[in-house]
Amino acid sequence: MTITKEREGPKEQLTYTMKSCKLITGTLIILLAFSRVFLQPIFSIISDCDETFNYWEPLNLLVRGFGKQTWEYSPEYSIRSWAFLLPFASLLYPLNKALAFNAEWNFYIVRGLLGFGSFILEISLHREISRTLSISIANYWLLFQIFNPGWFHASVELLPSAIAMLLCLGSSKHALNYLSTDSTSSFLASITFNLIGGVLGWPFVLVLSLPICLHYLFHHKLIVTVRTVFDSLVIVSLVVAATFTLDSLFYGKFTPVSWNIFWYNVINADASSGPNIFGVESWTYYVFNLFLNFPLPVLILSIIGISRKRLWPLWLSLITWLLIFTSQPHKEERFLYPIYSLLSLAAAVGFSTLLKSVNRCKLTRSVIKLCIIAFVIIQATSRIMAILDNYSAPLDVYSTLYDLNNESDDIVNVCTGREWYHFPNSFFLPDNYRLRFVSSGFDGLLPGDFSEEGNIFSKIRKIPKGMNKKNIFDEGKLWPISKCDYFVDITSDVNERKDAFDPNSMPQGWIAHSCAKFVDVENSKILGRSFYFPTSIAELLSSNYAEYWSKIYGTEKVDYCLFEQVKNV
Structure with a gap:
């Protein structure tokens, strides 16, 4: 040839x-x-x-x-x-x-x-x-x-x-x-x-x-x-x-x-x-x-x-x-x-x-x-x-909402606090489910809700309350934790003064329904967050260059979970 x-x-x-x-x-x-x-x-x-x-x-x-x-x-x-x-x-x-x-x-x-x-x-x-x-x-x-x-x-x-x-x-x-x-x-x-x-x-x-x-x-x-x-x-x-x-x-x-x-x-x-x-x-x-x-x-x-x-x-x-x-x-x-x-x-x-x-x-x-x-x-x-x-954890966890057996037509409230910005979108919510925000450390303007009354034009044209273009916090966007049916959060330490929900010390009646691994940004090195190394290669580099490798590479994970409030517990 x-x-x-x-x-x-x-x-x-x-x-x-x-x-x-x-x-x-x-x-x-x-x-x-x-x-x-x-x-x-x-x-x-x-x-x-x-x-x-x-x-x-x-x-x-x-x-x-x-x-x-x-x-x-x-x-x-x-x-x-x-x-x-x-x-x-x-x-x-x-x-x-x-x-x-x-x-x-x-x-x-x-x-x-x-x-x-x-x-x-x-x-x-x-x-x-x-x-x-x-x-x-x-x-x-x-x-x-x-x-x-x-x-x-x-x-x-x-x-x-x-x-x-x-x-x-x-x-x-x-x-x-x-x-x-x-x-x-x-x-x-x-x-x-x-x-x-x-x-x-x-x-x-x-x-x-x-x-x-x-x-x-x-x-x-x-x-x-x-x-x-x-x-x-x-x-x-x-x-x-x-x-x-x-x-x-x-x-x-x-x-x-x-x-x-x-x-x-x-x-x-x-x-x-x-x-x-x-x-x-x-x-x-x-x-x-x-x-x-x-x-x-x-x-x-x-x-x-x-x-x-x-x-x-x-x-x-x-x-x-x-x-x-x-x-x-x-x-x-x-x-x-x-x-x-x-x-x-x-x-x-x-x-x-x-x-x-x-x-x-x-x-x-x-x-x-x-x-x-x-x-x-x-x-x-x-x-x-x-x-x-x-x-990828938010997409994986919110997808499990469709696996829940909820035959009621009543509104089901899926709440989140500090993890509000990782919500994928409402297409991941069944028809009678709604996303709610509870208090957390975030002090900017959270999204509100489109009106659900009237035709599509009346919903869009209605001027919502509490909106501003200066990112000023509006308390009217918050939902009481007592009215939440589900809660999405990561299992890392919370600010007890600001966060309404603590996944590490859950109130009675709450259980973890489904979880996926999510990067712990604060405790991970930037190289570990940014690039993936196969385990065998990472271990080889760690064993040969332990002093230097540990300073630049390392990824810690936390659980990103959907918590469910079990009734009559």
Whole structure:
């Protein structure tokens, strides 16, 4: 076999290379489909309570008629879009009427749709990269997308930033086509993808289209640019009109949500209101965050990749986004989602550039290539497994509520205190179950409840009591512990003065119904929380480097439990 290959001429070698690339591409596509459509929808955690209370809960209201309500959905402020949730509700509502299944399936159906959407858009961009750059760069990009811990959870999250991240795939595809063909239709398609993401819920995404607009302006005659501007305004008008009309219908008044978001976060932000009241971080926050969500070689290669001048509008979008959000005091992981695919693309280009620089020595090239790919796969897998192993308990425990034999139609109160922000969403509650909050050490504004009286519009338009945009605590959101039927908490020490429930010294009549292991953040080392090491490897390192290993690695677990109040005890 080897001898035959060595005797092949240029034509035979080219055929062999093409077959090899097709095999690699096919394997990567299968892995991508398996991850996006199966692994992620089922196993990925909910990493941000904003996803739960600002998107899953309102979606549960649209589908099932109840849910927790945050101040953002109060008609007084209206900075969240119902149009964003409407496509999902339009599918789930008739499905729930036609079929009898546990409501938690709604959660997995939506995740499956998001994962499938990510898969389709990624395959589409892969083909464009292959056509405009090279098949090897396209395959490197696909590899970096599959083994991307950040994308693993972000692509199935119900968040505007996550949807914008997916839409940026379509925008990048058409941007590449435009940069290679100078097609105006591709230019318009590119900015339309970002426009939809911006108007539907996250206006800041529009910044990503500015560099390609500059490119178009510099490379076309004035009359052509004017005509394209007109076409763009038509697209903007249609998207804005549709979104504003739907949101205004739901809120019962003229409601430009994207403008309200911009007004709250930028123009009208001050020391007592605005995003900064929810915490501020230094610029190093995103450095550390990127290291957790991207394998180290990918980050290094992305720096090399932005040297490809032909793609400067894409790289300028990436750099501009990082500069803008690094300069903002309030930082969150999800704020970087829209540039994830651009980082992978820059890394793929950088990887190709690096390998070409050592092309004369095939052995060196092969060793470098193998080492980098192995490092990427190992680090990404270690990070993903750590997240699943350490933080999956809330999904596992709340799922057991459907196993309870409660045939009564009376309202059943599932309470939580200090663990309120790990509640997955009300799709994990049977129809007559409701989530309640009891007193704990949290002193900010907790979510309230959407009204359950009247039709869907009256529920949404009713102004709730005790809402404010300054994160001021409202005691009206609390529920008395004596009226709780179930309680969810972790078995770690409590603050006896602040916590209403002590799982380590339960009142008479309470028992642990179901439990799962959950990471004890305070007593675990950061390396142990962030990356997973197989037990055999961890023990080997511990035995040989005990003095150093114990300082950086170690994970402690506590029980994350559903407690039940047994009646007549």
